[in-house]
Amino acid sequence: MTNNGLAEPRRTLTLRDVSEASGVSEMTVSRVLRNRGDVSPATREKVLEAAKALGYVPNKIAGALASQRVNLVAVIIPSLSNLVFPDVLSGISAELEETGLQPVFGVTNYSAEKEEAVLYEMLSWRPTGVIVAGLEHTDAARAMLENAGIPIVEIMDVDGTPVDSVVGISHKRAGLEMARAIVKEGYRKIGFLGTKMPYDHRARKRLEGFEAGLAEAGIELTDREFYSGGSALQKGREMTEAILARNPDLDFIYYSNDMIGAGGLLYCLEKGIDVPGQIGLAGFNGVDLLEGLPRKLATMDACRHEIGRRAAAIVAGRSETGLVGGERVELTPVLEPGDTIHRK
């Protein structure tokens, strides 16, 4: 059950597909999926497994409307407390404003299993399209997306194979370019502080790209440290203190997001450490609210609002390219050197 986007026409799966795949009659399949009538546990199991493998999702909009779509766009993101996603949502919201489409949202807490469950529920509403963060899904979630018969747009990240359309940036390239920029400025003893892997695939890819960029100059990462949960600003302070205690000669720290970077910056300034002379710092995301810090942290704009806008335009059929389905939009994050990378 593969799909290469543009080439293969897709249709919504029916009871018959589940019947054929499981070797169980359509009527029995229907009974199992509606949870009604007497069906043996073995048959039930067979039907549910086939449905899951196919990516079949029962339609919650009953009978008369079975073939209709509703004017809702399913939006699935990892978290609302992360500063990144409200910006994406506001891009989606702005773009859908005049279309009559409304976003419905689900949150996965960075769990692939939760994503699968949320997706199942939302697809049962027969939305007009799906916007989902990231390219990594469970097999069952990917099967559902491949067979939903509607525009699917994976967002944030372009490093991987999309189900249908994709709008995002290359996080590998973002990491790579940051590495090249700081190597060029003469930094050599370099640490990485970030969110805990493997929850955050995009942070992992930035680190991979960053290490590849250092490797071009024959440099290996001196040290790294990861965290999960808690106040990012505070964690940034604590991790910076810890990594500098272990490696007093570090001359650069790359942070997986701006908030921990800002915490690190505040820590260094309080300790009287010369930034960027003694140590350079950079974050990621281009978070607006950090304008107004004592010094401007180097960062890369992650194009969040624009990602939301372009993804919503594809679902709404107003894509700038005129394509529908199988579209690839790679945006380019721009390095903003701020005041925390010195210039030779």
Place this chain on the structure above:
Amino acid sequence: MTNNGLAEPRRTLTLRDVSEASGVSEMTVSRVLRNRGDVSPATREKVLEAAKALGYVPNKIAGALASQRVNLVAVIIPSLSNLVFPDVLSGISAELEETGLQPVFGVTNYSAEKEEAVLYEMLSWRPTGVIVAGLEHTDAARAMLENAGIPIVEIMDVDGTPVDSVVGISHKRAGLEMARAIVKEGYRKIGFLGTKMPYDHRARKRLEGFEAGLAEAGIELTDREFYSGGSALQKGREMTEAILARNPDLDFIYYSNDMIGAGGLLYCLEKGIDVPGQIGLAGFNGVDLLEGLPRKLATMDACRHEIGRRAAAIVAGRSETGLVGGERVELTPVLEPGDTIHRK
């Protein structure tokens, strides 16, 4: 068309209600509302006005499902870029997780007209309930809410008359208690910096309460300044500089939110101003991400996640009080004095 919550049973409006109110036949009303057939402009106008005054919203889920509700909860908030609302949404999301209900969201950009339009659209989906920020609405929006025949929960604010249920804090009381706390500590020359009124009703109410609290001690606000748009942290710096230039003897500044307060704090620290000795500072919201600033800003926790959770519980029929409809939940924000209010 009034409604006092608990007392009056509510039902969904029908074409007949619009027919009776307008004196136009049901068939013609139906034609007008579906935008079909030949109807004179005068009759059309009469029908549309009656429908708007009643709060009638056509059902977009057609025919066979006309009497059904869908498992969606309409959530209407002013903004996603404001740090306050993602926390409310995550409370709603967490509470609805196991209920089979999904939040659908709409954004009003702090405009009452936009709110009316978003509400109209979302009610046409026959959601299970509505969660809407604030108690201030246009007459037409209020009529729609009163006649939706579903649980309506107004959130954030309890200072006013709700349509049905309300979950929030008293912003007047929050302002009042902040004034009493700082007067008690001896502050006398006091300024207010805030978001631009009248867009932000809750900030306006906090200011009213704050002034009432100062008045108890015979104190009048020395100066005030408002802003809209831009980076809050940066605005906080700029406004603090401006108000101190005009009033060098100011001994306290109350900010309408933590982000501008944090900007003010950073400004004062950089200028070597003794906080809280020479000047005390306080914000509002209890924004977590500010943990890790050089000094902890005094604030009040606005109970955002809990507001979302309790509102969603009412819509889902799992309210802790056992009531359905006409429920009032007033949460109490707690003053967190931080390091920016001195103690006598």
